[in-house]
Amino acid sequence: MKVRVFSSEQEATAACAAHIATEVRAKPELVLGLPSGRSPLNVYRELVALHAQGALDLSRAMSFNLDEFLGLPPDDASSFRAYMDRHLFQHVNLLPERIHFLDGSAPEAESECARYDSAVEKAGGLDVAMLGIGPNGHIAFNEPGDALVATCHRALLSRETRQGLAAFFGNDATRVPLAALTMGMAALMQARQVLLLAFGASKAAAVTAMLHGPVSPQCPASFLQLHRDVVLWLDSAAASGLEQR
Numbered sequence: 001m002k003v004r005v006f007s008s009e010q011e012a013t014a015a016c017a018a019h020i021a022t023e024v025r026a027k028p029e030l031v032l033g034l035p036s037g038r039s040p041l042n043v044y045r046e047l048v049a050l051h052a053q054g055a056l057d058l059s060r061a062m063s064f065n066l067d068e069f070l071g072l073p074p075d076d077a078s079s080f081r082a083y084m085d086r087h088l089f090q091h092v093n094l095l096p097e098r099i100h101f102l103d104g105s106a107p108e109a110e111s112e113c114a115r116y117d118s119a120v121e122k123a124g125g126l127d128v129a130m131l132g133i134g135p136n137g138h139i140a141f142n143e144p145g146d147a148l149v150a151t152c153h154r155a156l157l158s159r160e161t162r163q164g165l166a167a168f169f170g171n172d173a174t175r176v177p178l179a180a181l182t183m184g185m186a187a188l189m190q191a192r193q194v195l196l197l198a199f200g201a202s203k204a205a206a207v208t209a210m211l212h213g214p215v216s217p218q219c220p221a222s223f224l225q226l227h228r229d230v231v232l233w234l235d236s237a238a239a240s241g242l243e244q245r
């Protein structure tokens with residue numbers, strides 16, 4: 001894994017957005033995997049700014065978001081779909097028909113997951129998957145456990161993960177849904193490039209475990225050690241555990 005440490009989150013996210021814009025210029029039909037949560041917010045802000053300056057044309061690109069809360073329809077203000085509309089899609093020229101999302105309100109989770117896996121496959125897989133990481137090492141909503149799931153699936157969210165998402169639910173963790181639909185490990189591991197964002201001291205232990213711990217389902221992000229093209233975009237606080245080694 002390539003580790004890029006910046007003195008601030010702002011610098012890291014600007015560099016990551018510039019990298020994405022370069023990838024889109026090299027391949028305008030780029031298939032992007034996109035995360036939600038706090039970490040990518042500044043990347044989205046920078047992408048919107050690049051688009052406004054005429055430096056980013058997403059008209060031929062395609063996106064697949066990584067996950068969605070179970071039970072939330074796309075128009076629920078707390079859904080990841082609404083988050084993406086607010087922070088990125090309303091401000092750039094990705095075509096609506098090229099934006100892909102899991103529908104958390106689909107009547108059957110299993111067929112919704114199968115539909116999504118086939119859509120990713122039909123697109124030829126992800127070219128660039130941007131990921132966040134949970135303090136417990138989760139990527140997308142692949143939570144730590146005895147085993148990981150390769151395919152898109154319904155995942156129960158850990159108490160820690162729900163706590164971390166409380167800010168998106170009026171700071172009330174009890175309002176965070178108990179489960180989500182998520183891309184599985186295979187689609188993430190098959191992405192041609194992975195860009196992982198981690199900022200702040202609360203991510204330091206997970207970053208160290210991802211890079212230097214055993215490859216284990218107890219830290220899903222550790223599987224990225226087996227991927228040939230991963231770039232970590234860290235601020236110095238998230239990288240602090242690496243310096244102490």
Ligand SMILES: O=P(O)(O)OC[C@H]1O[C@](O)(CO)[C@@H](O)[C@@H]1O
Binds near residue numbers: 164
């Ligand atoms: O960026 P945050 O809010 O710390 O969240 C970490 C990760 O956990 C999630 O909330 C679950 O996928 C992601 O959206 C994010 O990548």
